[in-house]
Amino acid sequence: MEKLEIVRRFPRKRDQLLAILHELQRANPRNYLTGEDLRLVAEYLDLPLSAVHDAVTFYSMFSLVPRGKHIIRLCDSPPCHLAGAWSLLSALKEELGIDVGQTTEDGLFTLELTSCLGVCGVAPAMMIDDEVYGNLTPERLKEILARYREEG
Amino acid sequence: MRRLEVLVCSGTACLSSGSEAVKRALLEAISAHGIADEVRIVETGCMGPCELGPVMLVYPEGTFYVKVKPEDAEEIVVEHFLKGRPVQRLLWAEGAPAPREIPFFARQKKVVLANCGIIDPEEIEEYIAAGGYAALGKALTEMSPDEVIEEIKRSGLRGRGGAGFPTGVKWELVRKAPGSEKYVICNADEGDPGAFMDRAILEGDPHAVLEGMAIAAYAVGAKRGYIYVRAEYPLAIQRLKRAISQAREYGLLGDDIFESGFSFDVELRMGAGAFVCGEETALIASIEGRRGEPRPRPPYPAQSGLWGKPTLINNVETFANVRHIILKGADWFSSLGTQTSKGTKVFALAGQVRNTGLVEVPMGITLRELIFEVGGGVPKGQKFKAVQIGGPSGGCLPEELLDVPVDYESLREHGAIMGSGGVIVLDDSACMVNVAKFFLQFTADESCGKCTPCRVGTQMMLEILNRITEGEGTEEDLARLEELAQLVKSASLCGLGQTAPNPVLSTLRYFRDEYLAHIRDKACPAGVCPALIHYEIDPELCRGCDACRRACPTGAIQGTPGKPPYTLDQSRCIRCGACLAACPFGAIARLPGRKE
Numbered sequence: 001m002e003k004l005e006i007v008r009r010f011p012r013k014r015d016q017l018l019a020i021l022h023e024l025q026r027a028n029p030r031n032y033l034t035g036e037d038l039r040l041v042a043e044y045l046d047l048p049l050s051a052v053h054d055a056v057t058f059y060s061m062f063s064l065v066p067r068g069k070h071i072i073r074l075c076d077s078p079p080c081h082l083a084g085a086w087s088l089l090s091a092l093k094e095e096l097g098i099d100v101g102q103t104t105e106d107g108l109f110t111l112e113l114t115s116c117l118g119v120c121g122v123a124p125a126m127m128i129d130d131e132v133y134g135n136l137t138p139e140r141l142k143e144i145l146a147r148y149r150e151e152g
Numbered sequence: 153m154r155r156l157e158v159l160v161c162s163g164t165a166c167l168s169s170g171s172e173a174v175k176r177a178l179l180e181a182i183s184a185h186g187i188a189d190e191v192r193i194v195e196t197g198c199m200g201p202c203e204l205g206p207v208m209l210v211y212p213e214g215t216f217y218v219k220v221k222p223e224d225a226e227e228i229v230v231e232h233f234l235k236g237r238p239v240q241r242l243l244w245a246e247g248a249p250a251p252r253e254i255p256f257f258a259r260q261k262k263v264v265l266a267n268c269g270i271i272d273p274e275e276i277e278e279y280i281a282a283g284g285y286a287a288l289g290k291a292l293t294e295m296s297p298d299e300v301i302e303e304i305k306r307s308g309l310r311g312r313g314g315a316g317f318p319t320g321v322k323w324e325l326v327r328k329a330p331g332s333e334k335y336v337i338c339n340a341d342e343g344d345p346g347a348f349m350d351r352a353i354l355e356g357d358p359h360a361v362l363e364g365m366a367i368a369a370y371a372v373g374a375k376r377g378y379i380y381v382r383a384e385y386p387l388a389i390q391r392l393k394r395a396i397s398q399a400r401e402y403g404l405l406g407d408d409i410f411e412s413g414f415s416f417d418v419e420l421r422m423g424a425g426a427f428v429c430g431e432e433t434a435l436i437a438s439i440e441g442r443r444g445e446p447r448p449r450p451p452y453p454a455q456s457g458l459w460g461k462p463t464l465i466n467n468v469e470t471f472a473n474v475r476h477i478i479l480k481g482a483d484w485f486s487s488l489g490t491q492t493s494k495g496t497k498v499f500a501l502a503g504q505v506r507n508t509g510l511v512e513v514p515m516g517i518t519l520r521e522l523i524f525e526v527g528g529g530v531p532k533g534q535k536f537k538a539v540q541i542g543g544p545s546g547g548c549l550p551e552e553l554l555d556v557p558v559d560y561e562s563l564r565e566h567g568a569i570m571g572s573g574g575v576i577v578l579d580d581s582a583c584m585v586n587v588a589k590f591f592l593q594f595t596a597d598e599s600c601g602k603c604t605p606c607r608v609g610t611q612m613m614l615e616i617l618n619r620i621t622e623g624e625g626t627e628e629d630l631a632r633l634e635e636l637a638q639l640v641k642s643a644s645l646c647g648l649g650q651t652a653p654n655p656v657l658s659t660l661r662y663f664r665d666e667y668l669a670h671i672r673d674k675a676c677p678a679g680v681c682p683a684l685i686h687y688e689i690d691p692e693l694c695r696g697c698d699a700c701r702r703a704c705p706t707g708a709i710q711g712t713p714g715k716p717p718y719t720l721d722q723s724r725c726i727r728c729g730a731c732l733a734a735c736p737f738g739a740i741a742r743l744p745g746r747k748e
Contacts, residue, residue, distance in 0.1 A: 058426060078587070114384065116348075120346050122169060
């Protein structure tokens with residue numbers, strides 16, 4: 001089984017917990033952790049299931065519900081805020097037809113907010129998966145989203 | 153023959169502006185013109201002026217190009233690389249001055265960032281060629297651990313993560329702590345809004361951090377180290393992974409380094425989106441695979457840290473300073489800076505400042521020099537109002553305090569902190585109550601919830617601030633806010649709560665008038681808080697073009713096309729500003745105060 005293979009790449013030590021969870025979530029096309037994932041990790045690291053659940057729910061990057069193929073994280077820190085992140089948020093909501101925390105009907109995008117991405121020099125900024133986009137304007141936003149839509 | 157070195161910035165900010173495409177276009181153009189072996193293109197870490205990205209630097213003359221696009225590559229290659237005529241329209245400054253003659257660079261003193269933007273961070277040979285790992289060699293072969301600690305202590309280096317604890321003293325505590333199993337941790341969980349110095353160091357010079365950690369491990373007697381990086385920094389993670397594996401290959405990490413008998417290895421750990429993990433005890437819990445919640449100190453990590461063992465935990469920039477101190481000596485290091493704050497500090501300039509980006513200056517420089525000389529001041533047509541320094545744990549300082557020197561003590565005395573070095577410049581379009589609310593919203597969101605003063609206290613403070621910005625505040629609220637702030641500061645478990653009230657307290661101290669305007673006059677002087685502003689149409693300037701009426705979502709604007717002036721019904725206006733944005737004649741004004 002594929003998931004077991006992912007888990008087995010890691011040493012059976014508790015300090016690997018976050019790394020394993022990251023990998024399992026990444027391997028899921030819907031970008032989330034299933035109950036089965038949590039049980040698998042708990043068994044592998046010999047931890048109570050509650051300990052794994054406890055950790056998963058603490059960190060904002062882990063999700064227990066299905067998300068889109070691409071996660072959009074708009075930075076809502078002060079430098080981005082001052083540079084107009086809020087008008088971008090409305091543009092994003094409108095363009096995607098969803099609110100923060102929701103996923104588009106086609107399952108392509110989930111919209112989230114993030115704390116500082118550390119690219120304040122090119123504020124306002126967002127991340128789509130591991131890619132950072134800066135100097136955003138509503139027009140540039142549309143171009144970027146169109147590219148992801150094209151690639152599917 | 154190689155005659156030109158082209159350094160293309162590949163930090164996250166420049167990459168987001170398209171530096172990768174610029175590099176590819178340059179590579180294509182130099183091969184098309186048959187000069188591929190004369191020009192070497194190097195991808196480097198952050199050069200500093202992020203806003204002007206993608207930036208690139210051409211050596212030997214040191215021509216600094218800004219906002220380069222892939223389409224410019226052909227012209228740069230033909231005009232500059234072949235004919236020797238720099239492309240004027242892409243230069244940062246007229247006459248192609250060397251970088252040190254550009255004001256942005258002239259006042260800087262690059263120690264930690266010396267390699268950043270100069271070497272290729274993905275090639276260990278470049279780091280070694282620039283003197284890398286010589287300090288580790290010196291420490292391991294010529295110095296005893298106690299001598300290393302003595303050198304760091306004498307240098308006066310203090311923690312760059314925020315609190316400013318003397319680094320050498322911390323090392324000594326870990327060395328003297330009983331136990332044979334010890335750990336070294338690099339805190340790379342940079343999370344302060346507006347701070348990105350650690351990201352730039354990790355992306356631009358990752359080996360400097362590894363070398364600093366190895367020297368520290370030798371000094372305190374540790375064999376294993378961890379770097380805890382936030383997951384929001386994928387490029388830093390990628391470059392660190394590569395650096396670690398290269399250092400292992402070269403025998404600079406692993407067993408018996410430099411045949412000294414000293415062994416040390418480093419593992420990378422990734423966060424998962426929790427600001428509080430930047431707090432050292434929370435970070436340790438997170439590495440151990442638990443919820444990243446802080447615990448009371450003492451015991452400090454130096455006594456009982458990772459898995460209960462003595463642990464040295466320092467920040468990225470602190471570790472990056474170490475090799476310079478070992479190589480050039482404590483005397484050299486302590487000759488930089490002030491009486492109590494030695495060396496340099498990297499700052500991230502953001503907000504309403506002309507040159508946003510990363511800068512490194514000697515400690516003791518004044519805020520005015522930092523913001524106006526290095527940063528170039530606020531953009532034209534705007535007026536400086538305040539500087540927010542130290543992130544959500546820091547404070548807002550007004551114009552009168554611009555001559556305060558930037559050192560740990562002076563900033564603290566005035567209600568801000570050095571913090572990790574985030575500097576956000578605010579102009580007169582910023583509402584200070586709103587800024588305070590924004591930072592408090594951040595800490596309230598990021599509070600882990602373990603202790604009540606922080607969890608509940610920040611929420612209660614936030615409710616009061618919300619009331620004030622809604623125009624429902626009273627003057628008693630200010631007293632209550634101050635009382636709560638003192639309570640949260642003194643009773644919270646960790647640094648997050650203990651410093652969370654600082655943005656509120658410093659704005660109350662320096663911008664009380666603005667709070668009072670919100671409370672007494674029901675007016676937001678900066679015109680930011682929607683409940684405390686109104687819009688007016690100037691009948692003289694209105695041409696009756698109908699643009700505002702069409703833009704208005706609530707039908708608050710009435711009028712007939714071609715028959716000015718239009719009128720605005722204040723009772724229906726939701727103060728969204730759509731009319732202001734739509735008016736092509738500047739006939740609509742946003743004014744402080746409510747109007748029924």
